[in-house]
Amino acid sequence: MKRYEFNEVTTMQYIFLISGTQIGIGILSLPAQLADIANTDGWIAILIGWIISITASTIIIKTMEKHPQDTVFDLSHRYFGRIFGTLIHLAFVAYALLASITVVFTAIHITQVWILPNTPNYLIMILFMLPGFLITRNGVRVLGRYAEAVFYLTIWMPILIAIPLQKGTILYMLPILKEGWTPIFQAVKTTILSFLGFELTFVFYPFLKEKKHAIKAMVIANSISAFTFLLITVTCFIFFSPDETPSLIWPTLSLLKTIEFSFIERFEVIFLSFYLFVMSTTGIPYIFTTVFGMSQLIGKKDHTIVLLIAVCIFILTSFLYNPSFSHIQTMGSWWERYGLWGAYIFPVILFIYVSVAQWFRGGKKK
Amino acid sequence: MNSTQQLLTHSLDANEQTLRDYFTKTPDLVYCHLLIGEPKKRALLVYLNTLVDKNSINNNIIDPLLFETKQIHTIADIQLPIGSKSYTTKWEHVIQHLFQGETALLLDGDNHVLLLDTQGWPQRAIAEPQIESSLKGSHQGFIETCEKNIALIRRYLPHQQLKIEETTVGRRGHTPVTLLYLEDVAHPEVLQELRDRIEQVDVDTIVNTGELMQHIEDNPFSPFPQFLLTERPDAAVSNLLQGRIVIVVDRSPSVMIGPMTFITFFQTVDDYSTRWMIASFLRLLRLLAFFMAIFLPSAYIAALSFHYEIIPLNLLLTIGESRERVPLPPLLEAILMELAIEMLREAGLRLPAPIGQTVGIVGGVVIGQAAVEAGIVSNIMVVIVSLTAIASFIIPNPDMSESIRLLRFPMMIAASLFGLVGMVIGFMLIIGHLISLESLGTPEGSPFAPARLRDWKDTILRFPLWMMRTRPLSARPTQLTRQKKFRK
Numbered sequence: 001m002k003r004y005e006f007n008e009v010t011t012m013q014y015i016f017l018i019s020g021t022q023i024g025i026g027i028l029s030l031p032a033q034l035a036d037i038a039n040t041d042g043w044i045a046i047l048i049g050w051i052i053s054i055t056a057s058t059i060i061i062k063t064m065e066k067h068p069q070d071t072v073f074d075l076s077h078r079y080f081g082r083i084f085g086t087l088i089h090l091a092f093v094a095y096a097l098l099a100s101i102t103v104v105f106t107a108i109h110i111t112q113v114w115i116l117p118n119t120p121n122y123l124i125m126i127l128f129m130l131p132g133f134l135i136t137r138n139g140v141r142v143l144g145r146y147a148e149a150v151f152y153l154t155i156w157m158p159i160l161i162a163i164p165l166q167k168g169t170i171l172y173m174l175p176i177l178k179e180g181w182t183p184i185f186q187a188v189k190t191t192i193l194s195f196l197g198f199e200l201t202f203v204f205y206p207f208l209k210e211k212k213h214a215i216k217a218m219v220i221a222n223s224i225s226a227f228t229f230l231l232i233t234v235t236c237f238i239f240f241s242p243d244e245t246p247s248l249i250w251p252t253l254s255l256l257k258t259i260e261f262s263f264i265e266r267f268e269v270i271f272l273s274f275y276l277f278v279m280s281t282t283g284i285p286y287i288f289t290t291v292f293g294m295s296q297l298i299g300k301k302d303h304t305i306v307l308l309i310a311v312c313i314f315i316l317t318s319f320l321y322n323p324s325f326s327h328i329q330t331m332g333s334w335w336e337r338y339g340l341w342g343a344y345i346f347p348v349i350l351f352i353y354v355s356v357a358q359w360f361r362g363g364k365k366k
Numbered sequence: 367m368n369s370t371q372q373l374l375t376h377s378l379d380a381n382e383q384t385l386r387d388y389f390t391k392t393p394d395l396v397y398c399h400l401l402i403g404e405p406k407k408r409a410l411l412v413y414l415n416t417l418v419d420k421n422s423i424n425n426n427i428i429d430p431l432l433f434e435t436k437q438i439h440t441i442a443d444i445q446l447p448i449g450s451k452s453y454t455t456k457w458e459h460v461i462q463h464l465f466q467g468e469t470a471l472l473l474d475g476d477n478h479v480l481l482l483d484t485q486g487w488p489q490r491a492i493a494e495p496q497i498e499s500s501l502k503g504s505h506q507g508f509i510e511t512c513e514k515n516i517a518l519i520r521r522y523l524p525h526q527q528l529k530i531e532e533t534t535v536g537r538r539g540h541t542p543v544t545l546l547y548l549e550d551v552a553h554p555e556v557l558q559e560l561r562d563r564i565e566q567v568d569v570d571t572i573v574n575t576g577e578l579m580q581h582i583e584d585n586p587f588s589p590f591p592q593f594l595l596t597e598r599p600d601a602a603v604s605n606l607l608q609g610r611i612v613i614v615v616d617r618s619p620s621v622m623i624g625p626m627t628f629i630t631f632f633q634t635v636d637d638y639s640t641r642w643m644i645a646s647f648l649r650l651l652r653l654l655a656f657f658m659a660i661f662l663p664s665a666y667i668a669a670l671s672f673h674y675e676i677i678p679l680n681l682l683l684t685i686g687e688s689r690e691r692v693p694l695p696p697l698l699e700a701i702l703m704e705l706a707i708e709m710l711r712e713a714g715l716r717l718p719a720p721i722g723q724t725v726g727i728v729g730g731v732v733i734g735q736a737a738v739e740a741g742i743v744s745n746i747m748v749v750i751v752s753l754t755a756i757a758s759f760i761i762p763n764p765d766m767s768e769s770i771r772l773l774r775f776p777m778m779i780a781a782s783l784f785g786l787v788g789m790v791i792g793f794m795l796i797i798g799h800l801i802s803l804e805s806l807g808t809p810e811g812s813p814f815a816p817a818r819l820r821d822w823k824d825t826i827l828r829f830p831l832w833m834m835r836t837r838p839l840s841a842r843p844t845q846l847t848r849q850k851k852f853r854k
Binding site: 013111119123124138146265 | 672673675676677678679681783784785786787788789790791794795797798799801802809811814815816817
């Protein structure tokens with residue numbers, strides 16, 4: 001029985017959906033954090049984070065494979081009974097909600113700081129919620145197509161960011177491993193959190209059309225993200241030097257300031273406006289997960305009403321509350337702490353639990 | 367009317383009375399009494415003289431009948447030099463066929479009616495397509511008669527797989543609607559979906575194909591067309607070969623084609639008859655025009671009201687100088703000019719051709735130098751408005767061109783409220799809408815999202831013909847080979 005037949009996504013859409021979720025907010029500040037912790041060796045931490053995130057994604061896929069038509073919400077009810085199942089269901093929804101709030105408010109904050117300093121945040125929120133509503137309403141299939149379209153539309157952006165590489169000093173990358181492996185491992189924690197986004201496999205896996213390519217798709221998605229992270233971090237290090245990078249709040253955006261054309265100035269304004277596309281592919285899957293999980297919890301098949309309520313709450317919140325930069329950072333750190341559990345520890349526990357439970361049930365039958 | 371359900375009788379007078387009762391106040395219905403055969407037998411010829419070819423009736427029916435010397439027992443004995451004929455005993459059929467311009471022949475003592483095809487109504491000669499002109503394509507356009515239109519298509523595809531299905535739509539108009547498709551290429555599900563939708567249409571009549579299109583389209587709230595309306599037989603055939611379905615509506619010179627994708631509205635027949643480099647260049651030009659037509663005025667508004675820092679200093683000074691005397695904010699200035707040009711376009715379209723030229727001259731003054739000198743608008747604005755207008759005229763499909771011109775206005779408002787961010791969100795909305803849009807259940811955003819890389823050969827660039835060996839997948843064709851590899 002296929003429950004989500006009309007909403008299937010292709011392998012390619014799945015890859016872009018996951019990597020689109022991963023690349024978004026974190027990348028703007030990642031080089032600064034890495035340079036702060038591990039200095040010149042920060043980029044090695046990305047590679048280690050890449051391996052860890054691939055491992056975690058594989059574990060998630062392995063878990064989901066046992067019940068290919070189930071999302072994590074169905075799975076939690078199936079294995080943890082009514083009360084615990086609902087609790088886990090709620091926890092995952094809460095996690096997605098936290099993530100979407102963080103992404104949306106960060107996007108608004110960045111927009112206010114860089115592009116529209118005089119526009120009130122609730123107006124920007126209303127503006128952002130329009131495409132958010134339109135795309136989320138139509139379900140995973142449209143989400144996948146959107147991620148795909150945005151990938152093609154934004155493929156020029158990392159190339160453009162890499163332009164300052166030619167003006168940089170490659171010596172800044174040296175020495176390698178100057179303080180041993182300890183700072184690198186400390187930085188790994190930061191990097192694995194910028195890979196957050198693959199945990200949405202928990203929700204999107206049943207919608208994947210060709211499930212045998214799932215692991216391959218996860219590896220490719222993680223690699224696209226890793227490559228982008230690496231490219232931008234290395235560019236920042238080479239251009240600004242690892243010592244200067246931490247002093248910038250958003251080093252990635254500062255890179256853009258150096259790009260100049262004869263016919264256009266302040267290119268970063270245009271770039272950042274376009275960057276909203278990239279941020280939308282991070283925010284919308286999380287909003288979808290929140291709304292989808294919530295409507296499953298109350299037993300509604302169509303998530304439009306829940307989405308409408310969610311959008312109203314978002315707009316109302318922004319009307320009453322305009323988070324400062326430190327609040328947004330706090331939100332981000334909550335998300336990261338929660339994400340460590342949600343994306344790395346929970347899958348392992350779930351995998352072990354499901355395997356053991358299946359083994360038990362199988363044993364009983366025989 | 368009860369009598370229409372009934373059968374004819376053997377009495378000619380009774381039959382004539384039934385007809386006269388049914389067709390009251392119908393002066394164009396002709397009753398022609400004849401005495402035919404040896405010995406003479408009474409016969410009655412009935413036709414609507416507004417819908418028939420009188421020559422055909424005089425020469426092919428009345429003339430042979432008058433000089434008939436055989437003995438006529440039943441109506442089947444009558445031999446007439448007309449190929450298409452049928453017999454019936456039902457009043458319902460008689461009336462239906464009379465309305466289609468056929469002639470009914472009744473014989474005394476026989477309850478059968480001979481129906482003869484003598485159709486001939488006022489119709490236009492086949493002429494050059496008016497809206498979609500082309501350089502190298504055929505110069506025959508569709509006309510208002512369904513059969514002629516099908517003939518134009520058949521000439522390109524004399525193949526047994528070209529199937530034709532007829533149906534009628536409308537309670538009063540009984541508009542004949544014909545579906546044409548290649549049976550081994552068109553997807554049966556798409557076809558069935560189309561049949562179901564046409565069947566559900568319950569209206570008085572379909573005056574024009576555009577009406578039927580609106581009755582059966584997937585999303586009536588979309589600014590974008592979901593079916594292609596064309597008056598070019600070669601365009602219809604090229605789409606048939608891609609597995610699409612052509613819908614010919616009688617009495618309307620445009621033919622509807624579905625399912626379409628977004629990019630197909632940017633393709634023309636000329637693209638395939640020109641060499642691929644030039645065709646690709648034109649495709650790129652159209653795509654650029656698409657973006658310019660939507661975003662150019664809004665980019666101007668955004669740059670002037672929010673982000674003047676992105677304009678290089680020299681240009682900014684020039685703009686400032688030209689806007690010096692303009693009292694209007696950029697949005698008002700832009701909307702004023704855009705509305706002026708839209709009005710000009712509409713005026714030029716509705717006015718008869720000799721007066722239409724006057725509109726052009728007056729309009730040229732209005733949105734030209736005079737407006738600038740009067741200090742209402744700036745020079746730059748005039749340039750932008752003209753560029754935008756030209757860009758929107760480049761879009762080959764009139765429906766798509768109109769949607770794009772409409773989208774420009776909300777985009778201008780968004781740009782004046784939120785600058786570049788508003789434009790990007792507007793763009794996001796367009797993309798989000800396009801990818802969720804479907805035409806007969808097939809995604810309109812294809813081949814971009816969902817991506818079908820193989821189909822990209824015929825989208826932004828038009829690859830050489832010998833590379834396009836398979837049919838594009840967007841219409842879900844069931845048979846893919848378009849040509850064999852015959853070039854080395």
